[in-house]
Amino acid sequence: MVEFKSVNEFRLKGGKYFMPCISIDCVIFGFHAGQLKVLLLTIANYSSCGLPAGFIYKEEHIDASAKRILLERTGLSDIFLQQFYIFGDPKRCDENITKAVFEKAGITAPADNWLLQRFLTIGYYALVDFEKVNAKPDYFSETCEWYDIDNLPPLAMDHAQIVQKALLTLRTHLRYEPVGYNLLPAKFTMPELQSLYETILGQKLDRRNFQRKMLSYGILKKLKEQRKGVAHKAPYLYSFDLRKYHKALEEGFQSAW
């Protein structure tokens, strides 16, 4: 792994260390205050936001690259991360973004710079605990912040499409595998879990049926504790039974046919 001291050094030496023409874009989902959120960067001199992205070291597994990018942006490791699509439209790239970054850094780069080529990008999506994230911008960006998924700012290039595809993948995923461990704190209530599901799916679910279905998967442990200090009846706390959770992750929930 290499440390670059500036955008300019990145521009000059990056081509030596990274695979050419391929990047990784991460759609990092978090959940807070009943809202599904995505982590986005803002770019100096540029009007639209972008996804946390990065490149692949020449000797690095692509999953490791994604993990590294995630760690750099959030400070977190060991979280749910999965590739979901590769975006390969030749028109997807917009060199104006890179040029804006260069301009801001006072650089004039020749057109054959490695950063100004056509890039394919591998989409990864991550599920993280909102509370634990310590968001940091990268070389190219000014801020790194959470945005509500249904109130996103304008996104650069095809990043809106990438977020959309990630969300669709997450929704599908949700139906056949457990989700939640990575998005919620260690202890949570059933209504909180339900709210997460409703947010991801974008629809209301029946309280009682939801609870029954969730419990039927056998991946939850009901704790003796109850959430305190809230209005109305105190809800029970649950935690995931990690052994069973991971087993379910591997095997999936359903098995039609």
Add this chain to the structure above:
Amino acid sequence: MVEFKSVNEFRLKGGKYFMPCISIDCVIFGFHAGQLKVLLLTIANYSSCGLPAGFIYKEEHIDASAKRILLERTGLSDIFLQQFYIFGDPKRCDENITKAVFEKAGITAPADNWLLQRFLTIGYYALVDFEKVNAKPDYFSETCEWYDIDNLPPLAMDHAQIVQKALLTLRTHLRYEPVGYNLLPAKFTMPELQSLYETILGQKLDRRNFQRKMLSYGILKKLKEQRKGVAHKAPYLYSFDLRKYHKALEEGFQSAW
């Protein structure tokens, strides 16, 4: 699009036309005589088989590349084709294959040749009508032939893993979307369709339940004709109702939650 006259020309000029370090591997499924089959290439001077593969022109959409590769190998266009995964282990590559090809062509290539770099590969899988395929080998191979999926020869690099992942994807796909139009001739019998499903899923299904379920999707048209010349009772022929078939492809079959 560029025509290369020899492996050597490909080696020398390919780097100018193709994106670096990314290839496409196609898992082409066909169905014949109750067997699910995959199209594989054999390489001169080399002991194991490989998947039909190719590269991405610098101005080309990756889906178009996959389509082109498929056309070149099978003579078919307008067939079901879908990317399913990108394989990015830095150790996945084996330059010995390329070297074997070079050797066979009487070439000694410098180590920095574009073909000898680390490659990521995008996996696409295709479903084709076995009868219509006119298989042709490519620059690098000697033969292009069908192999039974459960009796595959040794495969080069990570191609066995790629086939496995494609099959898993196809199986999942089968549960939620219609499959069959691309793998079967225009007219087919219900037992033939069932056999296809059983083969892909690797398990026996109940005749009566299968038929009911299939018909319930409303994507089949029962024809007045029956298959003739077969032993025993003549089965009815069916065809797909393409309008409804494509609608189902878009919407999917199920909608849990």
Add this chain to the structure above:
DNA sequence: CCAAAAGTGTTACAAGTACACCCATGT
């Protein structure tokens, strides 16, 4: 006339959906 494959229908069980009542707590 019989073996083998194809057409068709019924019943039982599991899963999903819809819905109602009681309980606990903070205001």
Add this chain to the structure above:
DNA sequence: ACATGGGTGTACTTGTAACACTTTTGG
């Protein structure tokens, strides 16, 4: 005391699974 949210149970509907008999045809 009451409004609000949380805990729990039951009937209905739908889908899946298991299973048997009749029909046709080639040998």
